[in-house]
Amino acid sequence: MAEFESRLVNCFAIAFPELAAQEIPAVSMGSLASWDSLAGITLISVIEEEFSVSIAPDDVPDLVSFELILDYLQKDYLQKDYLQRDCLGRLSPEDAQ
């Protein structure tokens, strides 16, 4: 999960180049003036591209801090991981190979 967090830090660094790397984990929409709606769209697009995910428009308004986005992505990742294992578990050993 450390690599996961590091990739998200990179996404923030690209969307908000004025931020120092150590500031990123604590950043939120309320604490960063440049995080307006346009920058928010850019950030979400960079994250979608980096993690190959599609974030539902309904979820976007809730993703207003690094911590919340990290949490969201980890849940999404864990869910996908679970589904993948579940699916593989139903296959015969030969099919799984």
Add this chain to the structure above:
Amino acid sequence: MNMKLAEALKIVQSAPTDAPPLQVALLCGFTPLHLETFLRAQLCKLFPGRFPVVQTGLYGDLIGNLERVADVSAAVVVMEWADLDPRLGLRRLGGWEPSQLQDILSEASRSCDLLQNAMAAVARNIPVVACFPTLPLVPVSFTPLARASEFTLELRSRVASLSAELSHIHGVRIVDPQRLDALSSSRRLDVNSDLSSGFPYTLAHASALAEVLAGLVLNPQPKKGLITDLDDTLWRGILGEVGVQGISWDLDNHSQIHALYQQLLHSLSASGTLIAVASKNDRPLVEEAFAARDPILRETDVFPFEVHWGAKSESVARILGAWNISADDVVCVDDSPMDLAEIKAVHPGAECLLFPRENPQAAYELLERLRDLFGKDKISQEDGLRAPSLRANAELQHDMEKASPGAASDFIRHIDGKLTLSSQKQPLDSRSLELVNKTNQFNLNGRRFQEAEWQNWLNAPDAVLVAASYRDKYGPLGNIAVIAGDLLNVNGVNGDSSGKRRLCIRTWVMSCRAFSRLIEYECVRWLFAKLDVEELEFDFLPTARNTPMQNFLQQVRNAPAEPHCRLSRAQFMQSCPRLSHTVEESANG
């Protein structure tokens, strides 16, 4: 491979903010969002010495954005269906009832007329890059999706007419949908993004579109010459082994791809591209092949032929000499990777492309690549003169060498040189700008201009533009020189207002085809006489390739060329050789 958004943002963020800005307008009716980012990134890549600034307009007002555009070097217009009628977009609800289709068509026609007028008005001042709808039409018609309806066909026809009309206007460059299809084959419409932010494109489509748009803003100069191999390239077979009757370029012998290659080269030749042959072969056999087999690429399309058993790089060197251009301006095509590597080692600037003789699909892609490398906006009169004038030049050089030493200058006086000069600044002569932007050797400083920048400068009342064309008994050379500068009134020493005038020459180029004819001296003589100036100042800068200009300034001033060096009328009269051209001013000059 499309550029990623993260990569585009990094490129934009690392652009040098202290570089001269390149102002480009991105005009569309949707939220430009990531298209703006991708366009800036692509412009950063294509204009490394500039800081691209992309101006955008108001949402939903493409025509208004066109009317408001100002102070930019180029305008990029990206139109989508909703710009023709908002009912063709996802964010407005005007109805998709069958009874409304005729009204949508009428509204779209009206919008097409307005867009045509607005784009034509912008194109009078700056280049306009235009892209017509790239997204699928919304399901507005009543037919199943696989069946084209009268409505959709009619709508597409109106857009096609608009596109064709605009293509006739100077300065308008239209995105070819076929090229965009090749780069953007995945899903284009992002419904989520369109509904939430007003940006309708997927990232992949925006990235591909920006690449095409930026390429058209740059509008690169085409390569000047193509050097081709013969065996297993221009034709199938090794001439020395299979003989004249054994080589082929046809369907029956499964060698049609060579015929298509010849056809492309013949077309390039007719469009002003120089074509030469570099082949390891016996010369008489090659001559016999061209005479007996009548290839599509005619012998007269080719100058020169370098046919011998020496190194290919030596052939290329001689061809470059005959053409008087640098390796950067040529493409070499050969089926031998080894020969291409040998050429590349000696001429690193040359673009060396392998002819994939065993793979027609790959060979076809090579044909497309060649068309791209040699593509040009339009065919000019000079394009038809280029190859004949080089042949004539070779003849002239040969005749000059035959003349006794010292008699060369006398020889030049007897070739009936006729120089025609024009000082007309309007309308903009695109050939002059093209010559300025592609000439390297006789070039005062290597400075290149965007069209808007060039036009703005020449609009100044004191700006002077002189364009020269030339012909002699060896044939016409067409437009061969451009001089542009600013006229200044100069006060004499101690505040003496003598009323003397000086021409500060900012740009001076002359085609290498016009060398060795003393045309540069005749141009200077005309400037002193016609403009009534006492002094010329040269905005000279040395470049890697402008040695001919440096040599001329050295000779005429009797001192090394240096930035802002000057030449007085008296100095020129002393150094000028005897000239005997007939000089005419063009009727519109």
